[in-house]
Amino acid sequence: MTETSTESVRASYKVRASELVGRNWLNTGGKTVTLEDLRGKIVILDFWTFCCINCLHVLDELRPLEEKYQDELVIVGVHSPKFEHEADPEALAAAVERYEIHHPVLDDPELTTWEAYSARAWPTLTVLDPEGYIAAHLSGEGHANGLDVLIGELIEEHEAKGTLHRGDGPYVAPPAREGDLRFPGKVIALENGNFLVGDSGHHRLVELAPDLVTVVRTIGEGVKGYADGGPETARFNELQGLTLLPPAVAAQAGYDVVVADTVNHRLRGVELETGHVTTLAGNGVQRLLDAERARGNRSDDWQWDLGSEPLDTSLSSPWDVAWSEKTGALIVAMAGTHQIFSFDPLTGAVAVFAGTGLEGLQDGGAAESWFAQSSGLVFDAAGDLWVADSETSAVRRIVLDDDGAAASVETAIGAGLFDFGFRDGEAGQARLQHPLGVTVLPDGSVAIADTYNGAVRRYDPAAKTVSTLARGLAEPSDVLLDGSVEGDPVLLVVETNQHRLVRVPLPKEALTVDEGASQTQRPKTPVAAGAHEIVVRFSAPKGQKLDDRWGDPTQLKISSSPEELLLDGGGTSVGLTRTLALNPDVADGVLHITARAAACDGEPGGEIPDHAACHLYQQDWGIPVVLDADGDTGLTLDLRGLD
Template structure:
């Protein structure tokens, strides 16, 4: 289908609080008439949104004179609505296009967006021609943009020229958005994420002893001056006998490279030990370590009960396991569904786990998107997942007291304390919290810490990575008494979708891009999985199936909840001459908050790729 046959829907105006990366200038959509406009609806907490930022970079370079990419930042958490926090995130993630600050989700609602991230293509005449939710749409977008350029060049409605991006001033600091900290015998190792390197500091937390990594974004192995990382994060020390066997001491989660790296402390030599450099999207996630895809490993920790390194696989909401001696990886816990569900490790739901800390009997984890503190423990028949703090994807806040009533806001780090309690880097509350499992109480140890993301005990003192302040801090003086904060509960500002009680038609919209067709050579080309929370939200319709349309039956005894929807579609190049066509798998996960009303709509459409023409 060519772009000229697509539905002609005028793109709504861009409305927000202000603009970033434009040199102070504000824009309207009409200012970009004659260009292809790509709107990226994102929020900086979302790992899928961060993946899309990287996917868009090649397109922005390839179509630099005809494409204008605009990030529409529509926040999930209260902290993300802070303009200073947004400016820091735009700098942290090297966003090289204009960003519209949309704190009230005004533009989000105008475009009927239902998921982070969502991509909307607007043609040079100002009409919406393509919508895609989730990640992995790079090649589809390339085809759509190529087609639009050809069509509008022929019509004379395409204007080439420089884009509106104006870079902010460069920041000169020793650390730039550091992520995690690892205490060594006589020093501290810090992952200097935005400098794409590791820095070894003296125990004062300021004196630089050496830098491991060239500072270039890349994945090269080698000596410290040649090695490359891409936004490294968590690190863990291997037991001495294991380190002696494998030839490296520290395992590093090289997040944006989707790799694990090994570092030999004696000389700083860096080696890739797990991952292919490609992001896992579907299929096998277990096998030989160097032949198996990973997806945004955010933290790592050696945990003796697991007999290896546990990986916080933020990109697909699971925990992985790396055996450095056998050089294998496998899924340790989780299903890839984003949510909060306890139970047997293989059945648990996680939500962008970003921090790990190990004790003899528990593996503590910060599950950021559910604002939760959770743990894994050994059971008679395997491992089980439990929750100490947190209720789900859409509830957060800063409230102390009984753990089952306490609230966090997008925590990214944890540290085990000698008394058996846990320090929590409550990142979006700019606070250090403490959970004591002995009495199931949560308290606040420190506030006004700029986005803490990691912590470690150094000579009995908690050293914290204050990421947005680009430094290490010691915000908890020895012997400090914990505060009790009686804060209010908050909820994600994203408006819920209203649905009717009784029968509800769920439709996942997917149209293969021009030149492709659904691939059913080896069986059904599509798959749909539906779950819900609470479990009694749906009377019928949960489970797996192969059709992208599903009849659901919504309970009349539940007022609200979340529909968890996972959809995928396999499509291949439609060229009968080519013996081995290029095939791609498109996959998207939604956590859709719903409000149940007897007279609500009886159709819920989620666009994975294309346009929902039926609803027009």
């Protein structure tokens, strides 16, 4: 394992930070921000992209630090896009507004600053000290406690040196947006003919009349937060999916609608007659997989214990919910852990339904399958589940057995984490771009809210083909078959970035679009064939130590695309170093590396106290490589590396 003290690593050398270069700045009132402007401040560079659920988690982790150290700390978001749509400056501006980012954001569409700081994953955090030197590199989420300690150390050090300057930073608040809806997420039809919308940007539910304009009522105070209670006092936090329970189940459960309260990491129940909101599952603590599972290295124990009490269970960014008649339970797209969960509204039981928790696209049995930020769910007439798997730009199907258990996972559309595009035709060659919603059409085909392509697509399971039903939409995040209008059914689309719902007729003839297939454009690392050393740096924060009570608490999981790239060194094992053997006959590919480390409160060399708080650090990297005789023979990554 790799563990060093903060002091010894930081004292070894200092590296001057590179200038911040990009296309534009947001949240600065139009001003360009330089490192000289930030001198005297502790700076956290947050390399993010707005599609990434882990990046959104980090935004929320950083908010308390922004508040606590508002005079000493400046956070700078460096937006380095993964998808083509994310390079659109208007889309970025909308995302900065949507996620209520209260610090400067550098628009870095060409990944100039990303490369200057050797970022390799979303999210990556780089800490700069008040003199402009790099103090730490961190990857992934879960670093809030360690950052708090490090910031305190830097304040003490630079206050003593006279190099700390307190005062306001360069943030300038943008004007507030008016309107009944603000970045709506998901919608359902109610039995009274109205529609219930997750008004994510206002942190509430809105019931709309059939004209899609008239507000019948709102449920929720409209202020970000968490509170149960009546429609005027309840609070949500960036809620997303919602679903109606069958009347018989609702009568027993005592509520009619289940809401995925995403940033609160909870499931909430709503009684429609009164508008009363209650919490069904989730303790508000985000699940970062399971530290017990990681430190025990039980990689085969995919369906780990989630806790006996639903209100004591940790969830992670539930994004959509759907009722399963075959299972007799609610199915939840748990975007934050890249899994599908189930929830029984009558017993309160929470369980893993499918997915190991590893991010990616892997089919097979439920216990072996990988998902990537699943964000939309719908059941078809056969009782099988269709999933909009956004980060792999994929549509997946979970086939259920006769008992309602997940039997197998299949990919209908999609190729991998870094493959996307706008291409119709045969499903194996078709491409989407970060879809967030799905619904089943009367003929059994599946309509897809192809969010970043601004389109609604159609997948025909019989012919295994993809076509386009509509385009020119502004980030459609959900799609619903609407039979409430006269004549043929139409599609009801949540057009998130236009802050509205629109009806789109089902065309007699679908479009066929081919704007090509793309891959995320990141620089490829030249590597030499043969032996290749992987080293992941991890330094536990001050006040924590690696949890070695059950053996080595660190773990690496390594694979490649294509599989033939790795001749040796793949798989899962303890430790943060590994020697790979790269195939000289493969020109290029991607190394997929997942690192984990479990640490608990306690001092190095001492015992971990009973009931100490424990923390799991994890990051997934996809490293594009090209084989080159003069290439690198090793790769060093930072899970938590200090300079």
